[in-house]
Amino acid sequence: MTNSLNIAIYRIHYGLDFLRQSIDSIIDEVDLVVVIYSLDPWVKKETVKYLGKTITMPALHEDVKSFMDKYYSSNHKVDYFRKEVNTPLNQYKKYLEYCVDRISIIPEKILFIEPDMVFKKGDLKKLFFQLDNNKQLPCLGCTQIEIWKDLNWRVPQRNRIGPMVWMYKDIKNLHTGFGTYNEKLKFQSNIIQNYNFGFCLNPKTMLYKHLAAINFSEAIKDSIPSQTWYVEKWLNWNEATTNLEIAAKATHLIPQAEKFNIDNSFLKQITTNYLK
Numbered sequence: 121m122t123n124s125l126n127i128a129i130y131r132i133h134y135g136l137d138f139l140r141q142s143i144d145s146i147i148d149e150v151d152l153v154v155v156i157y158s159l160d161p162w163v164k165k166e167t168v169k170y171l172g173k174t175i176t177m178p179a180l181h182e183d184v185k186s187f188m189d190k191y192y193s194s195n196h197k198v199d200y201f202r203k204e205v206n207t208p209l210n211q212y213k214k215y216l217e218y219c220v221d222r223i224s225i226i227p228e229k230i231l232f233i234e235p236d237m238v239f240k241k242g243d244l245k246k247l248f249f250q251l252d253n254n255k256q257l258p259c260l261g262c263t264q265i266e267i268w269k270d271l272n273w274r275v276p277q278r279n280r281i282g283p284m285v286w287m288y289k290d291i292k293n294l295h296t297g298f299g300t301y302n303e304k305l306k307f308q309s310n311i312i313q314n315y316n317f318g319f320c321l322n323p324k325t326m327l328y329k330h331l332a333a334i335n336f337s338e339a340i341k342d343s344i345p346s347q348t349w350y351v352e353k354w355l356n357w358n359e360a361t362t363n364l365e366i367a368a369k370a371t372h373l374i375p376q377a378e379k380f381n382i383d384n385s386f387l388k389q390i391t392t393n394y395l396k
Contacts, residue, residue, distance in 0.1 A: 163336035232300035258290030343367035
């Protein structure tokens with residue numbers, strides 16, 4: 121085994137809209153990208169209680185494996201495989217263990233990242249450099265520019281970590297909660313932010329995301345989503361819509377979307393060769 125490699129690990133159940141942009145934004149800065157996908161949500165149910173009715177839970181309409189086969193099957197820097205789990209709690213730590221066993225790699229640094237998170241090209245290299253020069257830190261992440269519905273709007277800045285880079289030598293501290301980071305080790309870069317497109321998925325996927333969250337949130341002890349969020353706050357959103365956060369008891373945490381002028385070079389990065 122070697123410990124001089126840097127790897128990126130994705131978890132994905134749904135959300136292919138920006139996966140290529142995400143992978144392509146980091147692939148030059150890592151030795152290996154691993155995409156671990158699931159066919160089932162964390163909590164699988166046949167029905168969902170939605171807007172006062174019990175309806176059939178829609179089947180997942182996206183096929184991650186076929187997507188990866190189409191775009192990355194011949195890329196030696198990309199690996200992908202299926203793994204089912206029933207909770208997001210410490211999911212990335214478990215995924216790292218799967219990777220070490222599967223491909224006999226003990227990496228130096230590990231990037232944990234979601235499929236809707238995209239770096240400006242070159243920024244991950246800067247994040248690695250910053251962590252290397254702060255050797256007392258076990259990990260380093262970045263806050264996000266969260267885009268709202270289209271490229272002209274964003275969520276007001278929140279102190280919310282997106283991708284997180286971990287040093288493997290500090291594996292004893294690696295417990296990732298529901299996300300990419302440890303709540304007690306939320307070290308943030310002061311020079312790098314990533315873009316998050318989680319509010320920009322296509323309507324069918326966004327509805328599936330909302331219904332899946334309604335089904336699993338109580339079971340995994342996460343915030344319960346507002347039943348009306350998808351229709352009232354997202355699908356029929358306009359500039360005057362307020363209280364956009366999906367959590368029913370915390371809708372005020374996103375008071376309103378803000379106008380946003382996206383960086384031209386980044387706009388070119390995420391649209392050239394990707395438009396359908």
